[in-house]
Amino acid sequence: MMKLRMAVVGVGHLGKEHARILSSLPEVELIGVVDANPAQAETIAQRCRTEAFTDHRHLLRQVDAVSVVVPTSHHRSVASDFIRAGVPCLIEKPLAASLPEAEELVDLASRHGVMLQVGHIERFNPVVQDLEKRPLRPKYIEAERLGVFSGRALDVGVVFDLMIHDLDLILAMVRSEVTHIQAVGASLFGRHEDLANARLTFANGCIATVTASRVSMKPSRTMRLIGAEGMACLDFAQRQALLLQPSAKMRRQGVDPRQLDAAGLAQLKERLFGQVIERRELNLKDGDQLTMELQHFIDCVRTGSQPKVTGIDGLRAVRLATQIVDHMQRHAWEPDQAHSPIGPTQLPEPVGMLLRAEDRTDWHLPGEKAA
Numbered sequence: 001m002m003k004l005r006m007a008v009v010g011v012g013h014l015g016k017e018h019a020r021i022l023s024s025l026p027e028v029e030l031i032g033v034v035d036a037n038p039a040q041a042e043t044i045a046q047r048c049r050t051e052a053f054t055d056h057r058h059l060l061r062q063v064d065a066v067s068v069v070v071p072t073s074h075h076r077s078v079a080s081d082f083i084r085a086g087v088p089c090l091i092e093k094p095l096a097a098s099l100p101e102a103e104e105l106v107d108l109a110s111r112h113g114v115m116l117q118v119g120h121i122e123r124f125n126p127v128v129q130d131l132e133k134r135p136l137r138p139k140y141i142e143a144e145r146l147g148v149f150s151g152r153a154l155d156v157g158v159v160f161d162l163m164i165h166d167l168d169l170i171l172a173m174v175r176s177e178v179t180h181i182q183a184v185g186a187s188l189f190g191r192h193e194d195l196a197n198a199r200l201t202f203a204n205g206c207i208a209t210v211t212a213s214r215v216s217m218k219p220s221r222t223m224r225l226i227g228a229e230g231m232a233c234l235d236f237a238q239r240q241a242l243l244l245q246p247s248a249k250m251r252r253q254g255v256d257p258r259q260l261d262a263a264g265l266a267q268l269k270e271r272l273f274g275q276v277i278e279r280r281e282l283n284l285k286d287g288d289q290l291t292m293e294l295q296h297f298i299d300c301v302r303t304g305s306q307p308k309v310t311g312i313d314g315l316r317a318v319r320l321a322t323q324i325v326d327h328m329q330r331h332a333w334e335p336d337q338a339h340s341p342i343g344p345t346q347l348p349e350p351v352g353m354l355l356r357a358e359d360r361t362d363w364h365l366p367g368e369k370a371a
């Protein structure tokens with residue numbers, strides 16, 4: 001079988017991993033890596049034994065498929081050149097930095113008959129893949145995605161950077177229209193929101209609460225999904241899942257603790273998790289998610305099949321993220337809307353200092369004069 005000729009555009013933090021994996025796959029010939037920073041392109045090209053480029057347009061006619069891993073604000077300009085050249089693209093998440101740009105990419109791909117896959121990598125998380133095979137119609141979801149400050153992806157806010165992973169998963173799992181949104185967010189560094197919380201109501205009655213931060217002391221990526229079938233607690237980072245379901249006896253007869261004497265209540269407490277409510281823990285460490293995602297893209301390019309995460313899925317996630325940011329930007333912090341600060345960048349006036357003087361330290365950035 002002919003090797004698939006591929007390139008990676010943008011070989012920074014994540015793109016260098018795309019290049020490393022693609023250069024190791026026997027069915028791929030990594031034609032080149034592209035980075036606007038020539039030294040970075042050269043370093044990664046040497047590491048992956050391929051050629052370095054600083055302009056992706058040199059590769060438009062040389063590749064069968066491409067990974068686009070430039071900062072989000074460059075997705076549209078880079079990917080649209082490949083789409084016009086008829087090259088299938090794996091575009092990192094989020095599909096684009098704005099709704100019009102995401103719509104433009106999907107429309108362009110449809111007009112050129114070009115396949116798009118979007119890098120919503122959690123779809124390849126084994127805990128998600130396991131849950132997909134089980135019947136669960138979630139009616140209540142709580143998602144939390146907390147990241148430590150990385151200094152990257154500052155061209156977008158935390159909704160487009162991190163929350164978008166959960167928005168994509170929730171849209172794929174709930175499969176219903178969002179009918180109502182409430183959202184708040186706060187910016188710590190001044191331009192985009194760094195903390196965000198949204199409550200989404202779906203036409204099918206499901207309610208989802210989604211929280212994201214990119215300035216957290218401890219990283220965490222979890223989701224709890226509750227439906228009539230039971231509850232799934234997913235830990236994406238640890239790749240663990242806890243599944244709970246009411247036992248047949250509990251469903252048949254109900255268990256009313258008010259009818260039990262002290263001994264019965266003690267027994268109920270002891271047997272609550274395991275027997276009264278059945279439980280199963282999953283520890284799914286096998287497989288590298290990025291390799292699975294890239295392998296899936298390659299298989300789809302080869303077979304012409306539809307990827308697990310299409311351009312339209314990426315567009316839906318960007319649309320919902322945009323609606324959340326719009327609501328957040330209209331959020332009034334005080335009841336008197338006419339005089340209230342509004343949105344993530346205008347927080348209300350603090351009523352005092354949470355920490356006392358002895359708990360605080362004076363500090364300054366390198367090159368800055370002390371106050």
Ligand SMILES: NC(=O)c1ccc[n+]([C@@H]2O[C@H](COP(=O)([O-])OP(=O)(O)OC[C@H]3O[C@@H](n4cnc5c(N)ncnc54)[C@H](O)[C@@H]3O)[C@@H](O)[C@H]2O)c1
Pocket residue numbers: 009010011012013014015034035036037040054056069070071072074078092093094119120121152153161
């Ligand atoms: N799926 C995930 O979990 C995940 C994780 C991290 C990042 N991402 C996404 O990957 C993308 C890149 O993120 P990152 O953290 O690797 O960023 P990064 O800043 O570390 O790397 C981006 C690289 O692209 C280069 N670049 C910029 N413009 C370019 C252009 N026009 N042509 C060629 N190279 C260009 C930069 O020089 C840099 O080396 C973003 O869209 C981000 O949202 C996804």
